[in-house]
Amino acid sequence: MPVITLNGMPLEAREGQTILEVARAAGVYIPSLCYHPRVGQSGVCRVCAVEVEGARGLIMACITQIWNGMVVRTDTEQVLGARRMIVDSLLSDGEHDCISCEMCGACELQDAAYRLGIEKPSAPRAAGGAPLDLSHPLILRNPNRCIHCYRCIKGCNELVVNEVLDMAYRSQESRVVADQEMPLGRSSCVGCGECVQLCPTGALLEKKALGQGRPWNLERVRSTCPYCGVGCQLYLHVDRARNQVVKVTGVEGAPPNDGMLCVKGRFAYDFPASPRRLTEPLIRKDGAHVPASWEEALDHIASRLRKIRDAHGPDAISGISSSRDNNENSYAAQKFLRAVIGSNNIDNCART
Ligand code: SF4
Ligand code: SF4
Ligand code: SF4
Structure with missing residues (x-):
């Protein structure tokens, strides 16, 4: 050694x-x-x-x-x-x-x-350098803070292989461009945000996180992305005073994603604070959704399934488990359909 x-x-x-x-x-x-x-x-x-x-x-x-x-x-x-x-x-x-x-x-x-x-x-x-690129719905580019380090270019081309970014021109004129020098919002960018995470400066920023809190005021909480079964590891950057997630970044050096996230995992984090989020079961009564307890809701589901099975046989019932769920829950779903209901009509939405 x-x-x-x-x-x-x-x-x-x-x-x-x-x-x-x-x-x-x-x-x-x-x-x-x-x-x-x-x-x-x-x-x-x-x-x-x-x-x-x-x-x-x-x-x-x-x-x-x-x-x-x-x-x-x-x-x-x-x-x-x-x-x-x-x-x-x-x-x-x-x-x-x-x-x-x-x-x-x-x-x-x-x-x-x-x-x-x-x-x-x-x-x-x-002051008065290059104009900001505000064209992208999620990412702000400020070329005046770019230090031409190539991290975003390598990340976009070699890690996520979206091949959007490159360095164009020479010497003082050199700059990062998207596709054939398109505004980022009109380029082939898929909005994965890998370039934002890799940028060492404020040249690439997440728009939604602007003004939402300085890094030292945010608590970083490790979590698992809820959007699909891959289970990407991420950090929620949380403003505790407002109990609000203000940014998400990927956990580097950890499987399965080594810091990379897709557009949903990185940017679609508003739902925990959404007033439209369902927090309790709803049962439709007289055409309207009415809040119910879990016992009520589960009893309701069981009695409806029993009625359908008795009237039309078990094959009249099928189930689709969600790709957002983990393997264990998908296993339990197929077991329930096969062993309890008696139907083999079970699938997972990730297959479609
Ligand atoms: S967001 Fe993703 S696809 Fe778009 S430029 Fe950055 S790395 Fe490339
Ligand atoms: S990562 Fe940031 S600083 Fe580096 S080249 Fe890209 S935009 Fe410029
Ligand atoms: S924080 Fe970094 S990128 Fe932002 S202005 Fe200061 S040196 Fe430049």
Whole structure:
């Protein structure tokens, strides 16, 4: 097993690991604005610069694999100076008004600037940059906060394979585009929100969550998506004061979805607070739905099923279990139809 020395600390590593991976596992902070564990490295932001003994110049920690005996420093003046220059130029190239930015407190660029002691960009860009893209019903794009890290592009193309986003043009003109430079809302985007979750800055934001609470005021509650039997793992971001879910993100590093969600799982979270949500059984009486107790409702169902079976036989009854339900409930549903009613007419809506 190779051993490296990181800031004077001997560390065991695995063959093939990068400096960044070893440092992160040891709890040593190295900023990485383009690297993300789910999309890998792009090597474009260069902010993960470190010193490696014997190397000429600084080395990028996200793309450099360790070797036995490697000596790495992440905290020298040369390293910190290079990182400051990079973060300062990213801030200066965009419009970064953290006070009004929805990502304030969760932004990786802001965090890197804070840790490097940068209070404001040394050459702030004049306001009035590129227009916002408000065309999408769920996602707001602010190109002025984009740092061209490629995370959204890799996420859209390689993880969810929707192949909507790409980088177009060169140099100062380069920008993320959807399809053939369409407004996102008119592109082939399916609204999965993967790009929003991967974006390290406030360049991609969820519209519904705007102004709904700062990250430090929200409680993150782990849950399972209720929309289908896949059981994607997600975090509900809850404003406890209002007892309201204000955002949903996927749980990264956990099966079955490793952070990815579909449009329903990520954005259709309003129903718990909906006044139209059913909270008790309803029985139709004289053409109107009337609230009933569970005992009443179950007795009603049982007596109706019995009447139908007695009058027309068990095959007159069929059942469809919901794809939103789990395997155990689907098993119980077919058992009920077969063993109690005596009918084999049972299916699941996921098959249609
Ligand atoms: S993207 Fe980050 S650095 Fe830029 S304004 Fe928003 S919080 Fe600040
Ligand atoms: S929401 Fe999904 S499909 Fe749309 S651009 Fe983002 S990653 Fe691609
Ligand atoms: S929109 Fe966000 S994720 Fe995409 S390149 Fe810009 S900063 Fe990176």
